[in-house]
Amino acid sequence: MPPTEPASRHGALSRPGASGGDNVTLAVVVILITNLALSLGDAAIKQISASFVLWQIFVLRSVITIPVLIAILALRKVPLKPRHLGWTAVRSLLLTMMWVAYYAALTHLALGMAAATYYTLPIFITLFAALFLGDKIRPLGWIAVLLGFAGVLLILKPQADGFSAYALLPLLSAVFYALAMILTRSKCRNEHPFVLSLSLNVSFVAVGLVATALIALAPSTAGSPFLTGAWSAMGATQWLAMALLGVAVIIGSVGAAIAYQVGPPAIVAAFDFAYVGFAALWGILFFDEVPDAVTLGGMALIVVAGLLAVRR
Numbered sequence: 001m002p003p004t005e006p007a008s009r010h011g012a013l014s015r016p017g018a019s020g021g022d023n024v025t026l027a028v029v030v031i032l033i034t035n036l037a038l039s040l041g042d043a044a045i046k047q048i049s050a051s052f053v054l055w056q057i058f059v060l061r062s063v064i065t066i067p068v069l070i071a072i073l074a075l076r077k078v079p080l081k082p083r084h085l086g087w088t089a090v091r092s093l094l095l096t097m098m099w100v101a102y103y104a105a106l107t108h109l110a111l112g113m114a115a116a117t118y119y120t121l122p123i124f125i126t127l128f129a130a131l132f133l134g135d136k137i138r139p140l141g142w143i144a145v146l147l148g149f150a151g152v153l154l155i156l157k158p159q160a161d162g163f164s165a166y167a168l169l170p171l172l173s174a175v176f177y178a179l180a181m182i183l184t185r186s187k188c189r190n191e192h193p194f195v196l197s198l199s200l201n202v203s204f205v206a207v208g209l210v211a212t213a214l215i216a217l218a219p220s221t222a223g224s225p226f227l228t229g230a231w232s233a234m235g236a237t238q239w240l241a242m243a244l245l246g247v248a249v250i251i252g253s254v255g256a257a258i259a260y261q262v263g264p265p266a267i268v269a270a271f272d273f274a275y276v277g278f279a280a281l282w283g284i285l286f287f288d289e290v291p292d293a294v295t296l297g298g299m300a301l302i303v304v305a306g307l308l309a310v311r312r
Contacts, residue, residue, distance in 0.1 A: 022262060022263055022264055023262045023263065024263050024264070024267055026258070026259075026262055026263070027258070027259045027260075027262050027263025027264075027267065027268050027271075028259075028263065028267070028268070028271050030255045030258045030259045030262075031255065031256070031259040031263075031268050031271045031272055031274070032271060032274050033251065033255055034251060034252050034255030034256055034259065035272065035274045035275040035278055036274075036278055037247075037248045037251035037252050037255070038248060038251075038252040038275065039115075039275050039278035039279050039281075039282060040248060040278075040282065041244075041245055041248030041249065041252065042102070042103075042106065042111070042279070043111060043279070043282035043283075043286055043287075044241070044244065044245060044248075045057065045103055045106060045245070046106040046107070046111055046287070047286060048241060049103075049106060049107045049226045050225075050226075051232055051238075052226075052231075052232055052238075053212075053225070053226060053227070053228075053229045053230065053231055053232070054100070054103055054104070054208075054211075054226055054227055055207075055208040055209075055211040055212045055215075055231075056208070056212075056231045056232065057103075057208075057242070057245065058096075058099075058204040058205065058207060058208030059204070059205050059208035059209060059212070060234070060239075060242045061204070061242050061245045061246045061249060062201035062202070062204040062205045062208075062246070062249075063205065064242055064243050064246040065197075065201045065246040065249060065250055066198065066201050066202065066205070068246070068250065069194055069197055069198040069201065069250065070198065072194050073192070073194050073195065073198065076192075076194075078192050078194065078195065079195075080195065080198065081195075082188075082191050082195050082196070082199060083190060083191055084187060084188060084191065087183060087187035087188055088188055088191060088195070088196060088199045089199065089203070090183065091180050091183045091184060091187075091188055091196070091199070091200075092196075092199045092200045092202070092203035093203055093207075094176045094177075094179050094180040094183070095176070095177070095180045095200055095203070095253070096200070096203045096204055096207050097176050098173045098176035098177045098180065099173075099204075100207070101169045101170070101172045101173035101176065102114065102118060102169065102170055102173040103226075104166075104169055104224065104226070104227060105117075105166050105167070105169035105170050105173070107224055107226045108166040108224075109166055109167060109170070110283060110287070110289050111279050111280075111282060111283040111287060111289060112155065112276075112279055112280045112283045112289050112291065112295070113155070113167065114167075114169075114170045114279075115170075115275055115276045115279035115280070116152045116155035116276055116298070117152070117167050117168075117170035117171055117174075118170035118171070118173055118174050118177075118275075119148075119152050119174070119272070119273055119275065119276050119302075120149065120152060120171060120174050121174035121175075121177050121178050121269065121272065122145050122148055122149070122266070122269035122270060122272065122273070123145060123149055124174055124175055124178035124179075125178040125181060125182065125265050125266065125269040126141075126142075126145050126265075126266055126269065127178075128178050128179060128182045129182060129185075129265045129266060132182055132186060133182065133185065133186055133265070135264070135265065135266065137266055140308060141266055141308075143308060144270055144305045144308035145266070145269075145270070145305065147301050147302075147304055147305040147308065148270060148273050148301065148302050148305035150298075150301055151273075151276075151297075151298040151299065151300070151301030151302040151305065152276070152298065152302070153298070154294050154295065154297050154298030154301065155276070155291075155294075155295050155298040155299070181256065181260045181265060181268075181269075182265065184196070184256075184257055184260045184261060185260050185261065185265055188257075188261075189261050191257070191261075193253075193254040193255075193257040193258050193261070194254060196253065196254070196257040197249075197250060197253040197254045197257065200249075200253045201249070201253070204249075212231070215228055270305055270308075273302040273305065276299065276302060277299055277302070280295070280299065
């Protein structure tokens, strides 16, 4: 489907996709920026996972983020309540569980391996789009998805001998994300992106507080300290880290909402592969995870897949 003529920026953000048309260019640009921000945030989560509990990150990051989102919505005179409260709540819970699964994996897997496993998600998005939305995927589109998946397999191959069950967590995360984005496209397309982001952050707080309460009521020394440990003391540096993570999650949650509201899921999913490249870059810079020739070949296949998806 060709791109529609772009609306004004304020109109696009007020009701992206409200006219029923697609803007492929906008969707691609937004998903690339989204993946840049999210990959940096995820690298930071991996870096600080020894110092914080996941539920503390969820709660404190969103405590910072929620007032910012409310202020933005108030300035735009947008109601805080979603148009479809039930579907928005389900979407937010799916995305929250996606982050739980993915963050839990980061404490046990290399960032590149977790990202590669997670990016089987276009297979799920394509399947769910055909199953729930009636999307028809043309042969070139299927080739693009299969090439992207082949690239992911090449990235995973070097770690095949040391396969860990934790590698299944990013796979589960991909299923949650795919379902959430299909729901964004089908049931939440007319929701304001900042309302969706606000709902997601409320979900983070709710899940974080419930998990913290359950751990306090039934403390256990088993499992990962990142999931079952106690909250850490907060100083200026720690609050700054939470604020930066809050910026990343705002960009990520709003960006993903916009991209899947205004762009066909199969095309947006192809460019979602950019996260793998960003994750590999941060792996090199921050964790000395240098990719070999096979991994680089997988990255090249992913780029080709994205280009084919646009031309389809």
